[in-house]
Amino acid sequence: MSPVLAGVLQLTALVAALALAYRPLGDYMAAVYSSQKHLRIEKVIYRCIGANADTEMRWPAYLRGVLAFSVAGVLFLYLLQRLQGSLPLSLGFASISPDQAFNTAASFVANTNWQSYSGEQAMGHVVQTGGLAVQNFVSAATGMAVAVALVRGFVRSRTGDLGNFWADLVRGTIRILIPISVIGAVVLVACGAIQNFSGIHGVGQFLGGSQQTNGGAVASQEVIKELGTNGGGYFNANSAHPFENPNAFTNLFEIFLILVIPFALTRTFGKLVGNVKQGYAVLSAMVVIWLGFTALMMWSEFAHGGAALQAAGAAMEGKETRFGVGGSAIFSVATTLTSTGAVDAAHSSFTAFGGGIQMLSMMLGEITPGGVGSGLYGILVMAIIAVFIAGLMVGRTPEYLGKKISTREIKLAACYILITPTLVLGFTAVSMVLPDALGSMLNTKATGAGPHGFSEILYAFTSGANNNGSAFAGLSANTPWFNTTIGMAMLLGRFLPIVFVLALAGSLAEQKPIPETAGTLRTEKPLFAGLLVGTILIITGLTYFPALALGPLAEGLS
Numbered sequence: 001m002s003p004v005l006a007g008v009l010q011l012t013a014l015v016a017a018l019a020l021a022y023r024p025l026g027d028y029m030a031a032v033y034s035s036q037k038h039l040r041i042e043k044v045i046y047r048c049i050g051a052n053a054d055t056e057m058r059w060p061a062y063l064r065g066v067l068a069f070s071v072a073g074v075l076f077l078y079l080l081q082r083l084q085g086s087l088p089l090s091l092g093f094a095s096i097s098p099d100q101a102f103n104t105a106a107s108f109v110a111n112t113n114w115q116s117y118s119g120e121q122a123m124g125h126v127v128q129t130g131g132l133a134v135q136n137f138v139s140a141a142t143g144m145a146v147a148v149a150l151v152r153g154f155v156r157s158r159t160g161d162l163g164n165f166w167a168d169l170v171r172g173t174i175r176i177l178i179p180i181s182v183i184g185a186v187v188l189v190a191c192g193a194i195q196n197f198s199g200i201h202g203v204g205q206f207l208g209g210s211q212q213t214n215g216g217a218v219a220s221q222e223v224i225k226e227l228g229t230n231g232g233g234y235f236n237a238n239s240a241h242p243f244e245n246p247n248a249f250t251n252l253f254e255i256f257l258i259l260v261i262p263f264a265l266t267r268t269f270g271k272l273v274g275n276v277k278q279g280y281a282v283l284s285a286m287v288v289i290w291l292g293f294t295a296l297m298m299w300s301e302f303a304h305g306g307a308a309l310q311a312a313g314a315a316m317e318g319k320e321t322r323f324g325v326g327g328s329a330i331f332s333v334a335t336t337l338t339s340t341g342a343v344d345a346a347h348s349s350f351t352a353f354g355g356g357i358q359m360l361s362m363m364l365g366e367i368t369p370g371g372v373g374s375g376l377y378g379i380l381v382m383a384i385i386a387v388f389i390a391g392l393m394v395g396r397t398p399e400y401l402g403k404k405i406s407t408r409e410i411k412l413a414a415c416y417i418l419i420t421p422t423l424v425l426g427f428t429a430v431s432m433v434l435p436d437a438l439g440s441m442l443n444t445k446a447t448g449a450g451p452h453g454f455s456e457i458l459y460a461f462t463s464g465a466n467n468n469g470s471a472f473a474g475l476s477a478n479t480p481w482f483n484t485t486i487g488m489a490m491l492l493g494r495f496l497p498i499v500f501v502l503a504l505a506g507s508l509a510e511q512k513p514i515p516e517t518a519g520t521l522r523t524e525k526p527l528f529a530g531l532l533v534g535t536i537l538i539i540t541g542l543t544y545f546p547a548l549a550l551g552p553l554a555e556g557l558s
Contacts, residue, residue, distance in 0.1 A: 007326020026267020
């Protein structure tokens with residue numbers, strides 16, 4: 001079987017699996033977030049945290065819940081790392097330095113999971129399981145809660161109420177993420193992923209000698225790493241490590257975990273607003289971009305232009321032979337179009353145009369299908385922009401899902417889409433003029449910052465501000481400058497957009513629904529889906545094209 005055919009068959013199997021899971025999972029999540037009953041374990045949790053889960057919240061109260069919970073998460077994870085040297089099961093590892101502890105705490109609470117450390121050489125079992133894995137669950141549940149709050153903004157009428165953050169957080173964790181993770185962890189263990197609390201020990205090598213490695217609760221963390229679109233690996237090699245991702249089947253299974261909730265949330269959206277066709281329209285926009293980017297990535301990596309790549313028969317540098325070019329290309333697009341950041345290959349070793357596709361995937365705002373929750377609320381904001389553009393074309397006040405899109409809503413949506421470009425381009429520009437930051441480009445110290453060196457820094461801040469977490473190799477990011485600035489980019493890139501999303505949701509929930517007329521734009525039709533795709537690509541292209549031209553495009557054309 002040719003590698004190209006193998007890649008196409010993998011993609012076909014993945015699409016089929018996602019299609020089978022789409023309706024039941026989407027309907028189940030809609031039932032979870034619209035239920036009026038609390039499970040017994042949920043009631044216990046509410047009593048422990050002192051929350052009244054039946055109290056409706058307006059957007060300022062909902063936002064305070066999100067921010068208070070997240071601040072507490074950052075502080076707890078920071079202290080856990082700083083005290084690691086005194087904790088049991090630390091495997092003898094020292095406490096984490098202040099700047100790296102801040103970076104890691106910000107990273108995992110912001111659902112970014114950027115790692116400026118080597119997991120198997122820095123973090124003990126307590127930090128991995130009691131700190132990082134816990135944040136993998138609750139940061140994902142926070143994103144889902146915000147998305148559901150925005151959807152309620154379209155549904156509620158003249159109340160301003162968006163539900164209860166604590167109820168949404170607990171339900172998303174207990175009823176959705178944990179059950180799927182338990183099943184997924186069993187599958188990974190059955191296929192060869194490890195799950196233990198062993199210490200550091202020597203492992204024999206094929207050609208003689210041995211190397212030191214350690215075990216860990218890898219399978220359980222791996223599954224929520226992908227399912228919650230987190231991305232932080234137990235090992236430095238992330239999902240390229242055989243303990244995390246043993247074979248081609250687990251590779252495809254992990255891609256499925258990355259994509260299944262973000263895609264299924266469009267069904268949840270349709271059910272909650274009472275029109276599943278609206279969910280299909282958003283889904284179709286997501287699928288068109290995802291399949292288009294996957295096809296471009298596979299073409300870029302299979303084309304293998306250049307003498308070295310032609311001699312090898314494919315662009316295999318930095319890729320695992322057990323996954324091949326096709327599996328690596330599909331994984332790469334899935335992880336950068338979502339806010340996952342997990343990798344099964346070295347992204348810096350992809351072709352220049354392949355690296356550009358990875359960056360552009362993140363620059364879209366990771367909304368096709370995007371992160372767990374963040375993808376849905378991100379694309380709904382873009383839908384509001386698309387409706388506004390359509391309204392300008394025909395000279396009519398724009399409406400979406402029965403709510404008028406006025407000046408206030410457009411200002412909030414505009415602020416949302418301007419945040420990440422400001423962070424990415426601003427921090428990149430400053431880093432490119434600082435000698436210490438330029439010195440972190442390990443492969444460009446002798447020659448200066450060429451296109452690939454610029455791409456390394458652009459990729460790092462794109463990944464951080466868009467809550468992705470993957471990185472180009474070659475950039476030594478474990479420095480005070482990058483730990484601090486990328487940490488700031490992750491926190492601001494996560495929580496400033498949430499502020500505007502919840503304010504937008506509150507504004508919509510205060511409105512009275514507008515009845516449809518002959519002039520109302522039918523947002524469930526293919527025409528609107530096409531307009532939404534065009535809006536996403538044009539806004540991103542106009543914003544980031546100059547930076548991409550200086551980096552991956554210049555490198556690819558040289």
